[in-house]
Amino acid sequence: MNVNPTIHDVARAAGVSIKTVSNVLNDNPKVGPETRLRVRRLVDEMGYRPNLSARGLRSGKTGVIGLAVPSLREMYFAELADSVIRAAAKRGLRVVIEQTNGDRELEIATLSGGQMRFIDGLLFSPAAIGQQDVDVLTTDDPLVLLGERIFGGPTDHVTMHNTSSARAAVEHLLGIGRTKIALIGAPEQPADEASSANLRERGYRQALEHSGIGIDPRLVVRGGSWRRETGVAAIRRLRASNVEFDAVFALNDTLALGALRALAQDGLRVPDDVAVIGFDNLDEGRFSLPSLTSVDPGRDEIAETAVALLVNRIQEKDARAAPKTVKSGFRIVQRESTGFGDGDGGRLPSA
Amino acid sequence: MNVNPTIHDVARAAGVSIKTVSNVLNDNPKVGPETRLRVRRLVDEMGYRPNLSARGLRSGKTGVIGLAVPSLREMYFAELADSVIRAAAKRGLRVVIEQTNGDRELEIATLSGGQMRFIDGLLFSPAAIGQQDVDVLTTDDPLVLLGERIFGGPTDHVTMHNTSSARAAVEHLLGIGRTKIALIGAPEQPADEASSANLRERGYRQALEHSGIGIDPRLVVRGGSWRRETGVAAIRRLRASNVEFDAVFALNDTLALGALRALAQDGLRVPDDVAVIGFDNLDEGRFSLPSLTSVDPGRDEIAETAVALLVNRIQEKDARAAPKTVKSGFRIVQRESTGFGDGDGGRLPSA
DNA sequence: GCCCATAGGTACAACGTTGTACATTCCACC
DNA sequence: GGTGGAATGTACAACGTTGTACCTATGGGC
Known part of the structure; x- marks a missing residue:
């Protein structure tokens, strides 16, 4: 048994063409139920898993998006990353995290860097560049901006009130x-x-x-x-x-x-x-x-929205649509520091 | 100007073969200084960036490693991820983060999942599977285990004292x-x-x-x-x-x-x-x-070691070497909660 | 003047997948 | 009993890159 079977190996074992295997894998309709079953079984038996580089090369999409943040050591960004990864996972996407350390050069490099021939799109939360750098955001690659440092840029933008x-x-x-x-x-x-x-x-x-x-x-x-x-x-x-x-x-x-x-x-x-x-x-x-007590800026909503916008741009449903700006809802979560509660950290007004 | 020039476009513009451009990009010696310069200039001018899917397909390496942790909301893992991303960046690698939520099924899926035909190797920090699952770690793909839940497995392992x-x-x-x-x-x-x-x-x-x-x-x-x-x-x-x-x-x-x-x-x-x-x-x-006051388990060292081990496996320097187990050094960082200091959080015995 | 090494290049295949265009079978229908 | 058209498939090219094998000047040594 080959260690890393390819679609060819499966096709040979099943006695069909590679395209038929490909069709089974992608749920294309042109495959008989019997063939479909046989191929599926062999895929499992042989432990076949598609090579995402090849798929990415062929289809132009890798199924990976980038998230650029200053640093995961800042809890806000760790929690944001968590939310983004969950939102992406729902859509079958994976997330590469790039830490910019709030460094201007690194931020610019991330935007224009080789990164972009690898990920399908980028969620970018700037910490160093600002309004005057708005033109570095001009790119043909899908990009969604997070945060408050730049407004009116050429890209979709998710921010808060x-x-x-x-x-x-x-x-x-x-x-x-x-x-x-x-x-x-x-x-x-x-x-x-x-x-x-x-x-x-x-x-x-x-x-x-x-x-x-x-x-x-x-x-x-x-x-x-x-x-x-x-x-x-x-x-x-x-x-x-x-x-x-x-x-x-x-x-x-x-x-x-x-x-x-x-x-x-x-x-x-x-x-x-x-x-x-x-x-x-x-x-x-x-x-x-x-x-x-704190203002809840709706981090899950921000992540969800940002990923959704990015996916739209990637799929070019919105190919040349004007940049959208979305603001998430907020609410005040009242806790002890402004008088709520009985001193028990366990009982809280919200999850 | 093409939006996304390929190596062919650069080659045509430079009047050389694609292989020559490839050689320039990879610092292969068989290129004259003059040609090298001309190609370089065109690469910059045209904004050419190699397609990593194609490179990955051809070379079998994507330059991406995976890090599987329960959740970035747990500060320990957020800080670990920070360290791993830094250690990987030093070696020109990117990191995809997979959250397993401490879910057994998800952990097993991560280990055997499609993930593996995409990343060059995986750093895996289990939270649900344990010693009895040691065989799910058996794989031909580079894998380095983190943490304490499984010992004596078939892979390299980085843990603490x-x-x-x-x-x-x-x-x-x-x-x-x-x-x-x-x-x-x-x-x-x-x-x-x-x-x-x-x-x-x-x-x-x-x-x-x-x-x-x-x-x-x-x-x-x-x-x-x-x-x-x-x-x-x-x-x-x-x-x-x-x-x-x-x-x-x-x-x-x-x-x-x-x-x-x-x-x-x-x-x-x-x-x-x-x-x-x-x-x-x-x-x-x-x-x-x-x-x-806390025990510092040497998170940076853990990350650095784990990435180094993984890279070794990926490059197959160690192709069939026996699994290694490495324990990071530790130290006690004394602060106020055990009597150090004057109540000023700003002055600390260590960074 | 010939041979050979070498520097500097080129052509082509291959990586594993999917899209396009075409082939075959089978059956319903007139 | 031929025609049309689903249903089910196949062959081949192409994605962009790098490895292998080869080609062609050029110049040095004899």
Whole structure:
């Protein structure tokens, strides 16, 4: 028995032509039920599995898509990757993950690189390139953009309601009676450029201005990457500046978790002294102490939509359709850090 | 300008044969410097990129390896995937990630599935199949096993020093004066079967027996998956049973983080009242409150070794070599939860 | 001036699959 | 009893690349 039988071996064993075997494998109709059965049995017996390189060469499709993200060490991207892999698996696709490390050169290389003659399409979540690089997205290969760094590009784009969900987050804090709401993880300087940070800051401002409270610049902590240390440092800065605050809106969960830590260390009670809300609804927030209220940006929906758009482009159903932009729905998942619950991380308002 | 030029297009443009272009691309010597230059320039100008399906078909190698893990939502596997992708990238390989969800059928399907005619080799981290399934690993395709569920199989295997590092963890607790050391995440029933849980429990027993303290079965909390809730529940069980304990060895970091949460909720100080040590050295433990002492099992080393072994098998340098088993080195990373530091998560003994 | 080595190339087949176009059988129908 | 048309198949080319075998100048050694 050959170690790796080809379609020829199966055909010979079955006494039919290779095309007939191919037809059986692809459920083409032109095969009699008896022949079909015999071929199927031999395929199983011989352990035949089609060579995807050959199939890919012939058909121009490999059944593999790429997902480019900064790093799986960032939980947001690990969870996104999980969702994307599941969405792809549903459609019989596999996913190659490319880590760009938030490196500009690597991101550009990924977009224009040899990668593209191998995968059928790419889901790309940029971290370094921005609006000014919009032209590097111009390509004939199927590409779906994720995230907030580039808008109005030439490709399909899946993003979230950053501004309105951020506004809802702040309104949630207002709703539980907080008025001195700090913002942490804000961009280095407020700008109109589209980025998660800017868009979410805008939501913060809208909520406060609309409520009549207005913005106190001392409550806005700017700068730093969205890591836990930054959340810790932000709380330290607020405390050191002696400004009073009774709530914190962290622009993502990782920052929020750092903030929780720093607040606990300073003996401040959450939510009694300070309420905290994050953004991303990471698994982790369900089990922090206290558990973390967060904006759920609909990661599964984002993944599902992005894969669906990509598949459409790959199949060229949409060959030359205008680029589409889709925003996923969001919701606030309330947990202990804004007052929900009895201190039991096990009972939560949502899965 | 053709959208996707092939080697033929480049050859025609350069006025040479396709083989010459191929030779230039593969740095074969039989090309004059002038021709080489001209071809190179045209490759750039035309944006030619080799079709990897064709190359894969011809050469039998795709440049893609698979990594099968239960789920990227488990931080351990996300970090492992990060390390594997980096190790693979160093060697010019890409990684397809397959999630098995800890599902037996899916794991077996992954091993014997169509996957294999597409990737050059597979790194497989089982979560459901065990020693009794050792024969499903028998395959002619390059396969490297990760983890502790199966030993003595027919493939290369990368694992860690579970028992001795667990023993070292407990000895670390003994070393800071703790004697009533609880174990959480222990297997449902103690067994000889090789699994992370059993092997690590064995280390716990060895340390305590060797120290003369011996095992108090009331301190061993059995059952539950290694999730945060389980860590929370384990502490609750210990507290409810009224047994005294001054330290906790959690069989992984996720459990330990749950334990930290439950301890804090009960007003117990860590490490003053209860010291805690985990296992895995996740990024997350660096930023928990308090930061978490943990066993670092050498994930980068594991990834690096596993990819190296796989590449050897793929290149058949080792065509029929006996299966190798490699154990990575380990070390204890001491942080606040066992007494290190001043409460500042920013200053740590190691990156 | 001849032979031979060598550098620099070329032609062709092959990898395993699927699409296109055509072949054969069998039966229903007029 | 010929005609048409399903039903069931087959042969061959083609996808883009690389390995094998070969070809052709050129120049050096004698």
